[in-house]
Amino acid sequence: MKAQDYPPPVRELIARLKRMPGVGTRGAERHALWFLQHGRADARALAAALMAAADEVTPCPRCGFFASNGELCTACSDPARDNSLLCVVEQPTDVLPIERCGTFRGLYHCLGGKISALDNVLPEDLAVAQLLERVRELPGCEVILAISSDVEGEVTALYLAEQLAVLDCRVTRLAQGMPAGAGLSQADAITLTRAFEGRKGI
Amino acid sequence: MKAQDYPPPVRELIARLKRMPGVGTRGAERHALWFLQHGRADARALAAALMAAADEVTPCPRCGFFASNGELCTACSDPARDNSLLCVVEQPTDVLPIERCGTFRGLYHCLGGKISALDNVLPEDLAVAQLLERVRELPGCEVILAISSDVEGEVTALYLAEQLAVLDCRVTRLAQGMPAGAGLSQADAITLTRAFEGRKGI
Numbered sequence: 496m497k498a499q500d501y502p503p504p505v506r507e508l509i510a511r512l513k514r515m516p517g518v519g520t521r522g523a524e525r526h527a528l529w530f531l532q533h534g535r536a537d538a539r540a541l542a543a544a545l546m547a548a549a550d551e552v553t554p555c556p557r558c559g560f561f562a563s564n565g566e567l568c569t570a571c572s573d574p575a576r577d578n579s580l581l582c583v584v585e586q587p588t589d590v591l592p593i594e595r596c597g598t599f600r601g602l603y604h605c606l607g608g609k610i611s612a613l614d615n616v617l618p619e620d621l622a623v624a625q626l627l628e629r630v631r632e633l634p635g636c637e638v639i640l641a642i643s644s645d646v647e648g649e650v651t652a653l654y655l656a657e658q659l660a661v662l663d664c665r666v667t668r669l670a671q672g673m674p675a676g677a678g679l680s681q682a683d684a685i686t687l688t689r690a691f692e693g694r695k696g697i
Numbered sequence: 698m699k700a701q702d703y704p705p706p707v708r709e710l711i712a713r714l715k716r717m718p719g720v721g722t723r724g725a726e727r728h729a730l731w732f733l734q735h736g737r738a739d740a741r742a743l744a745a746a747l748m749a750a751a752d753e754v755t756p757c758p759r760c761g762f763f764a765s766n767g768e769l770c771t772a773c774s775d776p777a778r779d780n781s782l783l784c785v786v787e788q789p790t791d792v793l794p795i796e797r798c799g800t801f802r803g804l805y806h807c808l809g810g811k812i813s814a815l816d817n818v819l820p821e822d823l824a825v826a827q828l829l830e831r832v833r834e835l836p837g838c839e840v841i842l843a844i845s846s847d848v849e850g851e852v853t854a855l856y857l858a859e860q861l862a863v864l865d866c867r868v869t870r871l872a873q874g875m876p877a878g879a880g881l882s883q884a885d886a887i888t889l890t891r892a893f894e895g896r897k898g899i
Contacts, residue, residue: 502753505750508747508749511742512746514739515732516728516731517727522719525718529718537716538750540713541747542744542748542751544706544709545710545732545743547710548707548733549740552706561707561733563704568704
């Protein structure tokens, strides 16, 4: 005489919700019961949105950012963008914070990761060849490396700088230094060292 | 020249995920990007589970607990259950904690809420008539009121006790007292008063 549990469709829904990052057993159960008790229309709408996203969202064939149905992304298809500026990021998700700050009006290139001996990611696994091809087609452009400043990021940036050195372009990196609004007491030694190195006249 | 944003299917997915209780803008974005970057198969599976749950999960026609496709729930369809014990709960979600503790082997009745002047919930809005009908069909049974002990719960319990008084049944309530493992310092005055009232010889 087994203790009663939810019927199979509810158990399946809980199991599926639990696979989402940061959602545990209790959270998944709470979400599932909410859908059953208050949100059947929401459940159908979320199901449709998931299917549409899984089917329609494709990487931009030029830069790798999110786009729809195999088309170019909104940046690559915008003629008003400055195509002498190419910002190289690791992931398509890195594009949004840059877009939201609103100062950069050039184009992007998503590598799809960074070189990592530990995770066995080689330059061939990243969109490096495509980057070099784009730079060849944009002579005189500036390539801004907006890659994270951890060890793998540094390795990736150095590798890209080496590859780009033979091409007609200028290679820059995002400035490193104190985060805006932060006090000296919160800064680690490396950040502080780089902030000293990069100091500017006022 | 609008700043770039996610393509429409991603924005729609974020908006849909945000409607879930306890999921904010950042969390919805994180989930959506996870589905796009690592979990397209998961997205399709969750979509299917949501549709199945929305379509197939129905209230048990006898007790109101979750069941599939209009059938009786697992408790009502289990001949080994003691049908002289009827446990009245507010919501179908209240059944699971009772089932999980494993001591109760009778049947359930889900009211669908509690009487509340503030929320304009009247006895007619709850499954009270169905409860009285079931008790009439189970002469000599015990009706255990497992309703919350707040003001609305007390009102509902008193109302049900009054309605059930004329029928051939015994009406009981869950014991009130100290929670297991709790010290005196955590107990509020009402809980402590009820623990004194309900004291037992050892």
